Amino acid sequence: MRERIGKSVLVPTMGALHRGHLELIRVAREHAGKDGEVAVSIFVNPLQFEPGSDFEKYPRPEFADEKFCENAGVNLLFRPREMYFDDHSVYVEETRLSEGLCGAARPGHFRGVCTVVAKLFNLLAPNAAVFGEKDYQQLAIIRRMVRDLNFPIEIIGVPTVREADGLALSSRNQYLTAEERAAAPVLYRAMTRVKEMADRGENSVSKLIGAAKNLIASAKGARIDYISIVDRKNLQPLETLRPNALIALAVFIGKTRLIDNLRLT
Numbered sequence: 187m188r189e190r191i192g193k194s195v196l197v198p199t200m201g202a203l204h205r206g207h208l209e210l211i212r213v214a215r216e217h218a219g220k221d222g223e224v225a226v227s228i229f230v231n232p233l234q235f236e237p238g239s240d241f242e243k244y245p246r247p248e249f250a251d252e253k254f255c256e257n258a259g260v261n262l263l264f265r266p267r268e269m270y271f272d273d274h275s276v277y278v279e280e281t282r283l284s285e286g287l288c289g290a291a292r293p294g295h296f297r298g299v300c301t302v303v304a305k306l307f308n309l310l311a312p313n314a315a316v317f318g319e320k321d322y323q324q325l326a327i328i329r330r331m332v333r334d335l336n337f338p339i340e341i342i343g344v345p346t347v348r349e350a351d352g353l354a355l356s357s358r359n360q361y362l363t364a365e366e367r368a369a370a371p372v373l374y375r376a377m378t379r380v381k382e383m384a385d386r387g388e389n390s391v392s393k394l395i396g397a398a399k400n401l402i403a404s405a406k407g408a409r410i411d412y413i414s415i416v417d418r419k420n421l422q423p424l425e426t427l428r429p430n431a432l433i434a435l436a437v438f439i440g441k442t443r444l445i446d447n448l449r450l451t
């Protein structure tokens with residue numbers, strides 16, 4: 187066990203830091219206390235990018251990220267060049283919560299996420315780690331990994347930070363052209379439309395998803411990857427709305443795949 191005066195809280199990221207990450211750092215500081223230590227890791231993890239995705243072109247603004255962390259009062263920036271041996275052959279895989287949503291759309295993605303996060307936990311041995319609810323499935327899977335593998339680490343979730351028009355902040359937003367950026371808030375509009383219908387008593391999931399699909403279909407350049415309404419606890423699809431329902435979606439705007447989610451009940 188390492189001796190520490192305060193708590194150490196880790197914020198794992200892939201860099202290209204924005205206000206969403208800043209909120210995670212703020213929450214990390216709150217939990218660490220003034221004597222504690224906030225660590226940010228930046229690693230564009232090849233293992234979580236499926237073949238043909240944007241690993242090569244993923245933004246890596248190293249200098250700006252370094253300044254960002256400095257200004258945010260981060261105590262430790264961990265930015266490894268490499269995380270894997272050439273002949274690495276051990277992975278961490280969650281097998282239940284990863285089945286649907288992004289797990290179905292991006293085979294191997296969450297195996298890559300769990301493996302790198304487990305390695306970061308072992309290397310940095312934080313007392314707590316902070317993740318965004320924007321990647322709701324990822325947060326649920328990390329909580330499960332920590333529970334099932336007995337990592338002595340508290341997992342803290344942070345609500346999604348959005349632009350004024352509802353678009354969730356994401357490092358991938360910078361891929362969008364001006365026209366695509368104008369279309370992108372349709373994800374949030376579709377989810378809020380569904381929430382309004384749910385609030386008015388509509389509980390047929392097929393009707394709710396149908397309404398979201400129609401709205402998104404009307405946006406130029408938008409192509410739905412998936413839209414699901416699931417139980418927040420086990421991420422299983424629902425047929426009728428009940429407490430703890432969550433809408434989660436992935437939509438291509440042009441070539442850029444955006445994800446988002448919203449609690450419905």
Ligand code: AMP
Pocket residue numbers: 198199200201206207209210316317318319320321344345346347348354355356357
């Ligand atoms: P990334 O660098 O995209 O891998 O994200 C690193 C962490 O920041 C993850 O835990 C994300 O869920 C979180 N995150 C990214 N965007 C947002 C956002 N708009 N609001 C809250 N958390 C976010």
